[in-house]
Amino acid sequence: MPSAAPSSSAPRPVAVELVALTKRYAQGQPAVDSIDLRIASGSYCCLLGPSGCGKSTTLRMIAGHETVSSGDVLLEDRNITDLPAAARGTAMMFQSFALFPHLSALDNVAFSLKMKGMARAERHAKAQDLLERVAMGHLAQRKPGELSGGQQQRVALARALITQPKVLLLDEPLSALDPFLRVQMRAELRRWQKELGLTFIHVTHSQEEAMALADTMVVMNQGLIEQVGPPHEVYNKPATEFIARFMGGHNVLDTPAGKIAVRNDHMRIATAGEGLAATVTDVEYQGTYVLLGLDTANGSGRTGVSLMLPEAAFADRPYTLGEDVRLSWAAQHAHALAA
Numbered sequence: 001m002p003s004a005a006p007s008s009s010a011p012r013p014v015a016v017e018l019v020a021l022t023k024r025y026a027q028g029q030p031a032v033d034s035i036d037l038r039i040a041s042g043s044y045c046c047l048l049g050p051s052g053c054g055k056s057t058t059l060r061m062i063a064g065h066e067t068v069s070s071g072d073v074l075l076e077d078r079n080i081t082d083l084p085a086a087a088r089g090t091a092m093m094f095q096s097f098a099l100f101p102h103l104s105a106l107d108n109v110a111f112s113l114k115m116k117g118m119a120r121a122e123r124h125a126k127a128q129d130l131l132e133r134v135a136m137g138h139l140a141q142r143k144p145g146e147l148s149g150g151q152q153q154r155v156a157l158a159r160a161l162i163t164q165p166k167v168l169l170l171d172e173p174l175s176a177l178d179p180f181l182r183v184q185m186r187a188e189l190r191r192w193q194k195e196l197g198l199t200f201i202h203v204t205h206s207q208e209e210a211m212a213l214a215d216t217m218v219v220m221n222q223g224l225i226e227q228v229g230p231p232h233e234v235y236n237k238p239a240t241e242f243i244a245r246f247m248g249g250h251n252v253l254d255t256p257a258g259k260i261a262v263r264n265d266h267m268r269i270a271t272a273g274e275g276l277a278a279t280v281t282d283v284e285y286q287g288t289y290v291l292l293g294l295d296t297a298n299g300s301g302r303t304g305v306s307l308m309l310p311e312a313a314f315a316d317r318p319y320t321l322g323e324d325v326r327l328s329w330a331a332q333h334a335h336a337l338a339a
């Protein structure tokens with residue numbers, strides 16, 4: 001093997017770099033507050049966080065749909081901060097897909113080539129080719145209103161890809177779909193991203209969606225990045241109390257050594273005498289498991305705790321509302337949170 005061949009463990013080149021990127025809409029705390037981020041080429045990156053955390057503003061600044069107050073956006077080491085959207089090498093796929101209702105799927109996909117003055121036969125051939133790639137070739141003449149939500153999404157993807165972007169930006173692309181289709185289209189997005197080898201930057205407020213899709217999750221809170229990492233790392237090692245609570249599935253407890261997070265499937269019901277005294281306040285059947293809600297004295301007050309039991313364990317030993325139990329967890333499952 002030639003020595004110059006990149007090994008699979010070599011760091012991937014950076015597609016997008018944000019340097020001290022800031023957006024101020026008004027006085028007070030900026031919507032995006034001097035964030036630094038490097039997004040690896042060919043990766044699926046999800047920007048995640050609660051409503052108002054600044055994730056859409058960040059995406060729009062990368063796209064060139066929003067001016068930057070200060071800081072820089074680099075694409076493959078080229079500073080694109082002041083370039084117009086069309087000259088950046090990025091393309092955007094919107095929440096509502098933003099297809100023209102009066103144009104066929106083919107003309108929607110070919111639209112930006114028409115704007116560039118490309119001849120009709122050539123732009124139609126390119127658009128048809130892209131529609132074939134997303135398994136929509138046979139529906140090229142249909143208008144958006146004659147297509148299902150999932151089919152519209154594929155047309156929107158083909159339309160975004162026709163400009164041959166280096167980076168595809170997706171703003172809540174699944175939120176207009178019903179829950180069943182959302183899960184199906186999520187799998188398609190992941191497959192397309194891997195097949196195309198493009199960098200995807202996808203904004204979502206759904207932890208589940210980000211965990212299912214991302215190679216890298218970027219969790220934002222109040223204009224700042226709180227944690228960056230692969231989904232398993234963010235889920236298993238939440239850096240802060242905010243991340244533990246936002247990701248869900250964790251209990252945050254006060255201990256003399258500081259706050260800890262314990263996953264609800266790592267909580268155990270202890271034998272009498274050990275652990276924290278708690279009372280069962282809720283029993284929720286979830287199919288493969290049963291979620292127990294409990295109330296316990298913790299720190300200076302009382303805390304709600306949840307505990308996930310496999311269905312069979314609950315069947316062997318059911319718990320009832322108002323029952324007093326004791327809670328414990330193995331030391332390796334207590335994850336210390338930053339103060």
Ligand SMILES: Nc1ncnc2c1ncn2[C@@H]1O[C@H](COP(=O)(O)OP(=O)(O)OP(=O)(O)O)[C@@H](O)[C@H]1O
Nearest residue numbers: 025026031049050051052053054055056057058205
């Ligand atoms: N055009 C604007 N003018 C003034 N303030 C704005 C504007 N757009 C966004 N903001 C404010 O900036 C902050 C970040 O907004 P942004 O839309 O980036 O958040 P978000 O995390 O994408 O939220 P959501 O999930 O609700 O879209 C919010 O406080 C919002 O009210």
